[in-house]
Amino acid sequence: MQIKGKLCEDLGLKYPIFQGGMAYISTAELAAAVSNAGGLGLICSSGLTAAQVAEEIRRCQQLLEPGRPFGVNLMLQSPEIAQIIDFVATAKVPVVTTGAGDPTPYMPKLLAAGVKVIPVIPNVRAAKKAEAAGAYAVVAEGTESGGHIGEMTTLALVPQVLRAVNIPVLAAGGIADGRSLAAMLVLGAVGVQLGTIFLVADECPVSDLYKQKIIDAVDTDTIVTGRGTSHVVRALKTPMPMRYAELEKQPDTTEAQLEALAERGLLKAKQGDLEGGCFMAGQISGLITKRASCAQIMQEIMAEAEAALSGK
Numbered sequence: 001m002q003i004k005g006k007l008c009e010d011l012g013l014k015y016p017i018f019q020g021g022m023a024y025i026s027t028a029e030l031a032a033a034v035s036n037a038g039g040l041g042l043i044c045s046s047g048l049t050a051a052q053v054a055e056e057i058r059r060c061q062q063l064l065e066p067g068r069p070f071g072v073n074l075m076l077q078s079p080e081i082a083q084i085i086d087f088v089a090t091a092k093v094p095v096v097t098t099g100a101g102d103p104t105p106y107m108p109k110l111l112a113a114g115v116k117v118i119p120v121i122p123n124v125r126a127a128k129k130a131e132a133a134g135a136y137a138v139v140a141e142g143t144e145s146g147g148h149i150g151e152m153t154t155l156a157l158v159p160q161v162l163r164a165v166n167i168p169v170l171a172a173g174g175i176a177d178g179r180s181l182a183a184m185l186v187l188g189a190v191g192v193q194l195g196t197i198f199l200v201a202d203e204c205p206v207s208d209l210y211k212q213k214i215i216d217a218v219d220t221d222t223i224v225t226g227r228g229t230s231h232v233v234r235a236l237k238t239p240m241p242m243r244y245a246e247l248e249k250q251p252d253t254t255e256a257q258l259e260a261l262a263e264r265g266l267l268k269a270k271q272g273d274l275e276g277g278c279f280m281a282g283q284i285s286g287l288i289t290k291r292a293s294c295a296q297i298m299q300e301i302m303a304e305a306e307a308a309l310s311g312k
C-alpha cells in the first residue's frame with residue numbers, strides 16, 4: 001500500500017499529514033514548521049481580524065522554504081469573513097480548510113482563485129454538500145478530537161463518508177501515531193489531520209503547562225461540555241471545564257453565566273492559566289508522552305506507519 005499518494009502529489013507534500021487549524025495556536029510559526037518538515041501547516045483565522053490574517057499569511061510565506069505549500073483554516077463566523085476570503089483568494093493561498101458552519105456560500109470565490117477547499121466535516125450530509133460545491137477533499141473529523149466536536153467516532157465516520165463521496169477523504173480525531181495513520185489509509189483515507197499531538201511540538205506557541213498537561217494525561221482525562229448546544233467542546237479535566245460541567249447540570253444556570261465562565265478559555269490555557277483555562281485536547285492525549293519538534297513527530301509517525309503497512 002502506498003502511503004504517499006495523490007494527496008501528496010497534488011499538494012506538493014512529503015507526508016500525507018495536515019496540522020489542523022487551532023484557534024490562537026496555529027500561528028504562522030507552527031504552520032511553517034509543519035510545512036517545512038513535509039506536512040501541510042495551517043494558520044487558523046479564528047479570533048483574528050482580516051488585517052491580522054493577512055499578516056500571519058505574509059509571515060508564514062516568509063518562513064516557508066521555496067516550494068512548500070501551506071493553508072489557512074477559516075473561521076466562518078468571523079465578522080470580517082468577506083475581507084478574509086478576498087485576501088486569501090488574492091494571496092493565492094494553496095489550501096483552505098473550514099471548520100464549523102456552512103462553507104458553500106464562500107466556495108465560488110476561492111475556487112475561482114484556484115484555492116483547494118477542504119471542509120472539515122462531522123457527518124455524511126456535510127461531506128456530500130461539500131463535494132457538490134466543488135471541494136477538493138474533506139476532512140472527516142471524529143468526536144475523539146480536541147476542540148469543537150461532532151457526534152460520530154472517526155472509525156464509524158470515515159468509511160461512511162468514503163462510501164458517500166468521490167473526492168479524497170482525510171481522517172481526523174484520535175490519531176497520533178503511525179499505526180493509526182496506517183489504519184486510516186487501509187480504510188481508504190488519503191491522509192490524516194492531527195491537532196492534539198502538535199500541541200506538544202517545540203514550535204507550538206502554547207505554555208509549558210499546556211504541553212505538560214497533555215503529556216501527563218491518561219486516556220480518560222478529557223471531558224465534553226456543551227452537549228445539546230452548538231458549542232460542544234472536548235478539553236482536559238482542568239478546573240474550568242469541570243466547573244462548566246457542574247453548572248450546566250443545574251436548572252437555574254443561565255447562558256450568560258456559562259459564557260462568562262468559558263470566555264477566552266483557550267487563550268487562557270495557551271497562556272498557562274490552570275484555573276481559568278480551557279485546555280482543549282483530544283482523547284488521544286493519553287498516548288502522547290514526550291515533546292518533540294514537528295519534524296520528529298511526523299518522521300516517527302511515518303516510520304511507524306511504513307513498518308505497520310509492511311507487516312513489521
Ligand SMILES: Cc1cc2nc3c(=O)[nH]c(=O)nc-3n(C[C@H](O)[C@H](O)[C@H](O)COP(=O)(O)O)c2cc1C
Binds near residue numbers: 120141
Ligand atoms: C486546541 C485545539 C483547538 C482547535 N481549534 C480548531 C479551530 O479553531 N478550527 C477548526 O476547524 N478545528 C479546530 N481544532 C480541531 C483540529 O484542527 C483537528 O481537526 C483535531 O484536533 C484532530 O483531532 P485530534 O485532536 O484527536 O488530533 C482544534 C483542536 C484543538 C486540539
